[in-house]
Structures are given as structure tokens and as C-alpha cells.
Amino acid sequence: MPLTADILDMIEHDTGEAQVMLRRLADAMPKSVEARTLLATSHLRRLEFDKALVHFREALELDPKNDEALRNTAFCLLASGDIEAALPAFEHAFKILAGAGSLRFIALLKHRLGRVDEAIADYERLLSKCQPTSQEIPYALQGLAAALRDAGRPLAADHHTRALVERFRREPMQVASALVARNNSDDFHExxxxxxxxxxxxxxxxxxxxxxxxxxxETFVLPKDRKTLQAFAKGPDAPALYIVKPVRGSGGQGIEVTADLASALTRDDVVVQRYxxxxxxxxxxxxxxxxxxxxxxxxxxxxxxxxxxxxxxxxxxxxxxxxxxxxxxxxxxxxxxxxxxxxxxxxxxxxxxxxxxxxxxxxxxxxxxxxxxxxxxxxxxxxxxxxxxxxxxxxxxxxxxxxxxxxxxxxxxxxxxxxxxxxxxxxxxxxxxxxxxxxxxxxxxxxxxxxxxxxxxxxxxxxxxxxxxxxxxxxxxxxxxxxxxxxxxxxxxxxxxxxxxxxx
Structure with a gap:
């Protein structure tokens, strides 16, 4: 029976609780690819790329052609800064499934590795494979134009930039917002x-x-700064209130404002900040x-x-x-x-x-x-x-x-x-x-x-x-x-x- 979308929502808004539940589920269902990909996704949401990589690889052992696990295995390597390992992982994903997204990453990583002519060829191959309405086209046009400029071919780059600008004129918000989102995802891993x-x-x-x-x-990371926080709380500059935040929380989830640090001082997964x-x-x-x-x-x-x-x-x-x-x-x-x-x-x-x-x-x-x-x-x-x-x-x-x-x-x-x-x-x-x-x-x-x-x-x-x-x-x-x-x-x-x- 497929796991529900409620788990994905839990991963987004209460990742710690989701991880505990998914670990138990993965242990109870050792043959479930879905349980392992969801557990891996929960680690990915917390930027724990090494742990996510372990579970995506476990999913691939059960299902070597699983699209999500193939792509995310490569992405975890990229997000960890291991471009040399990420490139063959994306190439393997493309060989298995021939996905346009994997080919775009192949071209991007070859560009970053200085293999610019190969990157240009892969971007051109991607554009030749895409249907006219493909969402990959703006990313490919942007990447191809950038690689051509680095290759010293500005006229060819301008040809593809004009094609991208023309798509932007037809759908300015859609094209611009999609590129910003993709560029933020493809940023330098640091x-x-x-x-x-x-x-x-x-x-x-x-x-x-x-x-x-x-x-x-003033901000204190627990447990490392526990003694420093205790000393600060007793000092002349101590505030009336503190704000306690989960280390990897988002959307305001799990935040607490308190005058009493007793509970916070027992935790190992929060930052405490002067309110x-x-x-x-x-x-x-x-x-x-x-x-x-x-x-x-x-x-x-x-x-x-x-x-x-x-x-x-x-x-x-x-x-x-x-x-x-x-x-x-x-x-x-x-x-x-x-x-x-x-x-x-x-x-x-x-x-x-x-x-x-x-x-x-x-x-x-x-x-x-x-x-x-x-x-x-x-x-x-x-x-x-x-x-x-x-x-x-x-x-x-x-x-x-x-x-x-x-x-x-x-x-x-x-x-x-x-x-x-x-x-x-x-x-x-x-x-x-x-x-x-x-x-x-x-x-x-x-x-x-x-x-x-x-x-x-x-x-x-x-x-x-x-x-x-x-x-x-x-x-x-x-x-x-x-x-x-x-x-x-x-x-x-x-x-x-x-x-x-x-x-x-």
C-alpha cells in the first residue's frame, strides 16, 4: 500500500518526527523502496547529504531503475561538492532512463569541470531531444549560451540568448521564476x-x-555553547526573553519564546538567541x-x-x-x-x-x-x-x-x-x-x-x-x-x- 502524501507534508514541516517514524517504517518494511526514498528525502530536507545518499543507494539496491533514487543519488554527490563523482552518477541515471534533467546536469557539470566543448555538445543534444513545450528548454538555453561565451564564441551564444529572451517575452513570469529557482538549486555547494x-x-x-x-x-548553539549560554544568562546583559529554534526548522515550526532556559539547556538540537x-x-x-x-x-x-x-x-x-x-x-x-x-x-x-x-x-x-x-x-x-x-x-x-x-x-x-x-x-x-x-x-x-x-x-x-x-x-x-x-x-x-x- 503506497505511503500517503501526509508523510511528505510531515517531512516538510516536522522533519525530526518524520525521520523517527520513517526509520521504524524502513526497518519494518525491508523491501519497501518507498520507505527508503522517503527516509532519504527527510535527510535531504535537513541537508544531511551523506545520510540521504546511504538511503537512496539502499533504494537502488532494491530497484536499480528507480528514477527518484537515481537522480537524487547524483544530486547528493553534487550537493556535497563531489562533482567528479556526481557526473558519472548523472551519466548512469541518463543511461538507465534517458531523462532530460539528468542530461542537463551532465552538461552543467562538464562546464564546471572545464570540459566546455563537451558541455556545449550535451546542451545541443538536450535541445534536440526536447519538445517545444519542454520545461528544460530555458535552462538548456541559459547553460548553452554561458558555455559558448566561455568557449570564446559570443555570436553563437547570442543566438541562443535571443531564443531564451523570446521565450521570456511570451511568458516573462514563468521563465524568469523558473530560472531563479533552478539557479538557486544549482548554486555552488558551499x-x-x-x-x-x-x-x-x-x-x-x-x-x-x-x-x-x-x-x-547573541546566539548560542547547543550543546556546544551550553556553558557560555549559562554564564550569559547570569550576566549583566542577560535579556528578559530568549528565542529557541530548531537547528533545521523552517516556516516558524518548533520556535519557542521563553524567559526560562531550563528546558532549552537540556536540548542538543537548537540554537538559543537573545530575543x-x-x-x-x-x-x-x-x-x-x-x-x-x-x-x-x-x-x-x-x-x-x-x-x-x-x-x-x-x-x-x-x-x-x-x-x-x-x-x-x-x-x-x-x-x-x-x-x-x-x-x-x-x-x-x-x-x-x-x-x-x-x-x-x-x-x-x-x-x-x-x-x-x-x-x-x-x-x-x-x-x-x-x-x-x-x-x-x-x-x-x-x-x-x-x-x-x-x-x-x-x-x-x-x-x-x-x-x-x-x-x-x-x-x-x-x-x-x-x-x-x-x-x-x-x-x-x-x-x-x-x-x-x-x-x-x-x-x-x-x-x-x-x-x-x-x-x-x-x-x-x-x-x-x-x-x-x-x-x-x-x-x-x-x-x-x-x-x-x-x-x-
Missing amino acids: WSPYADKSRLAEMLTARQAVDPAGRFP IDRPYLIEGRKGHCRIYCLVTSAEPLRAYVYSEGIVRIAPELYDASPDRGGGPSMHVTNTALHLDHPGLDISQDAKQDDVGSIRSLSALLRRMTADGLDGEKAFGEIKALVEWVVRMIAAEGLFARQAASGPARGFPPKLFGMDVLIDEEGHPWLIEMQRTPAARGAPLVERINGEMYVTSFRMAQAPLIEDTTPPDLAEALRADDGARRRREAEMELANRGKFVPLDL
């Missing part, structure tokens, strides 16, 4: 730690010690901002912050008095956690950006100014906070290692999210990062994200040489990759829309 709250906290805490410009509340108990309130309610950063080049480093964003607001009035208590509906601002709460008010009009539980960043900044704060200054501090994070990532060496790992155009632009809380004085605090921020949501969310995705497409996808290009420039672009890179940067900047360049 982005994974930024989705792990414990590893992120360790990196941010270390960065703050050498560069204190960024606002990030910012004096937030800027929107009509008496707490909210947080989703801020977006787009990294377009690792070497030289170029990145932008989007000047629009999304504000999510808790459904209950805020009161942080220790005797008041208050549950998640007061303290936790993730909309997905409160879908059944009567106080949640989500407008179905995408043009309304200053009503209900989901609003725009620009509406928040206007409201702050009307309340006597300085919205323009607040955005300037948000930009500075994003710059602080990107400098941290650079100092960790991610961009240098990405640039050294293969041709630059083998890695598409990277969009990531930051969850930021504004305090009552108008200062932004970094709370979390989102390696792959969600694209879908309420009408306002989809409007803001859709406009951003369309802009990011225009920044990255444009022919380098047109009929109107001056002959001397056209010749330079054909002959010199440095000229092509400068032209790409110029076009990126010219089409940036609401993206603001970071000062790095």
Missing part, C-alpha cells in the same frame, strides 16, 4: 551551511568578533522583513540588495511583558505558521501593500517615516547589513573557491534571502538567512517576487552584440573575454531596476 541555523550562527558570531558593524543578536523584545510595531504587531541579495559575479565580486521586500506580521497584538507570556501568534511572524489563526489577514489584492498581515518593505519604510523615524536611513542600514553579510561570506572564502573551481559562467547568479527585524529605534537586526527563499505566496508576495525575478532575468540574459553595436566594440567582444565580461557588467548595471549595487 551555500548549504547558510541554511543550517547552527553553522550560520557560528559564522556570524565569529564575524562579529572581527567586524562588529553588523547587528546580530529582541523592543521591535518596531506595525499597528501594535511585530513583523519581520524578507530582504533579498543577488550575487551576480564571484570574481570580481558583484552583488546587489533589492530595494523592495516583503514584511510578514504576527496575527496577535504584541506584549513582551514577562508576566504576559504570549505564544507563537504574538512572537513568531512566519505567515505559514498562522494560516488558521482568525487574526491573520492576507489581502487578495496584489496592489494593496500596506494592509493586513503581509505588506511591502516600501510601505513599512513609509510608515516608519510617518511615525517619526527615518525610513530612508533604515534602508541604508539594511543595505549596510547586507554588505556585512556578503563581506563575511567573502572572508569565509566561498567566492574565491567558487571562482577557482571552474569557468565563471558555469555558475548562474545566486539569490538569497535575509530575515531582518527592525527595532523600535529603526535599526535592522539580522535574524536568519534563507539560501533558497520561497517564491510563492500571497498575491502581494508573488507580485514583488515576480517583478524581482523579471529584473534578475534582464540583468543576466541579453545578447552582447547587436546590429547597432559599434564595429570596434563588436570586434573586441568577439576577440576578448575581458571585453565580454565588462560588457556583461555594464548591461547588468543598466538593467538593475530596483536592485541597488553593494559597496564591497
Whole structure:
């Protein structure tokens, strides 16, 4: 009897409980491929690639032609950074099932390994196999154009870029959003730690010690920081409240706000953070901002912050008095956690950006100014906070290692999210990062994200040489990759829309 979709929902929203149940199920059903692929998926959801790989391989022992296990075995190797092993795994999956997705990964990985001519041939093969309506075509066109530019063939690259732009003109939102989602999935594997709250906290805490410009509340990873947290809780700077978060939770699941650390101190799977108990309130309610950063080049480093964003607001009035208590509906601002709460008010009009539980960043900044704060200054501090994070990532060496790992155009632009809380004085605090921020949501969310995705497409996808290009420039672009890179940067900047360049 097939396992139900409820398990997939549990994996998404309560991964720890799902893993316990699925381990028991896999033991009780040793011949069940489905039990093992679901168990592997639960580890994949927690970015535990080595453990996921074990269970996907167990599934393949039972069913060597299982599509999901074949593809995800290769993906786990890729996500772990083992490109040399991931390529033959995708080649094996393609040999067994001839899937277009596997062939696209084969081309992508050959590009990253510097086997550019082979990558071009595989992308061309993929395009020849695809039906005109195939969802793989935009990804193949993007990858092929990038590989051709790296091969020094800009005119051929422009031919495929024009085909991609033509598809974009017919379906701008669909093409742009699909490419952003795929590019985030195909990013450099070292982005994974930024989705792990414990590893992120360790990196941010270390960065703050050498560069204190960024606002990030004191955060402790248990069990490693148990004694440090106990000492902090007894010190003069101890806060009235703490927020306790599962290391790999999402959507606000499992978050607890407490004045008593006794329970948290016994746990080994959480981060404990000083709770910012004096937030800027929107009509008496707490909210947080989703801020977006787009990294377009690792070497030289170029990145932008989007000047629009999304504000999510808790459904209950805020009161942080220790005797008041208050549950998640007061303290936790993730909309997905409160879908059944009567106080949640989500407008179905995408043009309304200053009503209900989901609003725009620009509406928040206007409201702050009307309340006597300085919205323009607040955005300037948000930009500075994003710059602080990107400098941290650079100092960790991610961009240098990405640039050294293969041709630059083998890695598409990277969009990531930051969850930021504004305090009552108008200062932004970094709370979390989102390696792959969600694209879908309420009408306002989809409007803001859709406009951003369309802009990011225009920044990255444009022919380098047109009929109107001056002959001397056209010749330079054909002959010199440095000229092509400068032209790409110029076009990126010219089409940036609401993206603001970071000062790095």
C-alpha cells in the first residue's frame, strides 16, 4: 500500500518526527523502496547529504531503475561538492532512463569541470531531444549560451540568448521564476551551511568578533555553547526573553519564546538567541522583513540588495511583558505558521501593500517615516547589513573557491534571502538567512517576487552584440573575454531596476 502524501507534508514541516517514524517504517518494511526514498528525502530536507545518499543507494539496491533514487543519488554527490563523482552518477541515471534533467546536469557539470566543448555538445543534444513545450528548454538555453561565451564564441551564444529572451517575452513570469529557482538549486555547494541555523550562527558570531558593524543578536548553539549560554544568562546583559529554534526548522515550526532556559539547556538540537523584545510595531504587531541579495559575479565580486521586500506580521497584538507570556501568534511572524489563526489577514489584492498581515518593505519604510523615524536611513542600514553579510561570506572564502573551481559562467547568479527585524529605534537586526527563499505566496508576495525575478532575468540574459553595436566594440567582444565580461557588467548595471549595487 503506497505511503500517503501526509508523510511528505510531515517531512516538510516536522522533519525530526518524520525521520523517527520513517526509520521504524524502513526497518519494518525491508523491501519497501518507498520507505527508503522517503527516509532519504527527510535527510535531504535537513541537508544531511551523506545520510540521504546511504538511503537512496539502499533504494537502488532494491530497484536499480528507480528514477527518484537515481537522480537524487547524483544530486547528493553534487550537493556535497563531489562533482567528479556526481557526473558519472548523472551519466548512469541518463543511461538507465534517458531523462532530460539528468542530461542537463551532465552538461552543467562538464562546464564546471572545464570540459566546455563537451558541455556545449550535451546542451545541443538536450535541445534536440526536447519538445517545444519542454520545461528544460530555458535552462538548456541559459547553460548553452554561458558555455559558448566561455568557449570564446559570443555570436553563437547570442543566438541562443535571443531564443531564451523570446521565450521570456511570451511568458516573462514563468521563465524568469523558473530560472531563479533552478539557479538557486544549482548554486555552488558551499551555500548549504547558510541554511543550517547552527553553522550560520557560528559564522556570524565569529564575524562579529572581527567586524562588529553588523547587528546580530547573541546566539548560542547547543550543546556546544551550553556553558557560555549559562554564564550569559547570569550576566549583566542577560535579556528578559530568549528565542529557541530548531537547528533545521523552517516556516516558524518548533520556535519557542521563553524567559526560562531550563528546558532549552537540556536540548542538543537548537540554537538559543537573545530575543529582541523592543521591535518596531506595525499597528501594535511585530513583523519581520524578507530582504533579498543577488550575487551576480564571484570574481570580481558583484552583488546587489533589492530595494523592495516583503514584511510578514504576527496575527496577535504584541506584549513582551514577562508576566504576559504570549505564544507563537504574538512572537513568531512566519505567515505559514498562522494560516488558521482568525487574526491573520492576507489581502487578495496584489496592489494593496500596506494592509493586513503581509505588506511591502516600501510601505513599512513609509510608515516608519510617518511615525517619526527615518525610513530612508533604515534602508541604508539594511543595505549596510547586507554588505556585512556578503563581506563575511567573502572572508569565509566561498567566492574565491567558487571562482577557482571552474569557468565563471558555469555558475548562474545566486539569490538569497535575509530575515531582518527592525527595532523600535529603526535599526535592522539580522535574524536568519534563507539560501533558497520561497517564491510563492500571497498575491502581494508573488507580485514583488515576480517583478524581482523579471529584473534578475534582464540583468543576466541579453545578447552582447547587436546590429547597432559599434564595429570596434563588436570586434573586441568577439576577440576578448575581458571585453565580454565588462560588457556583461555594464548591461547588468543598466538593467538593475530596483536592485541597488553593494559597496564591497
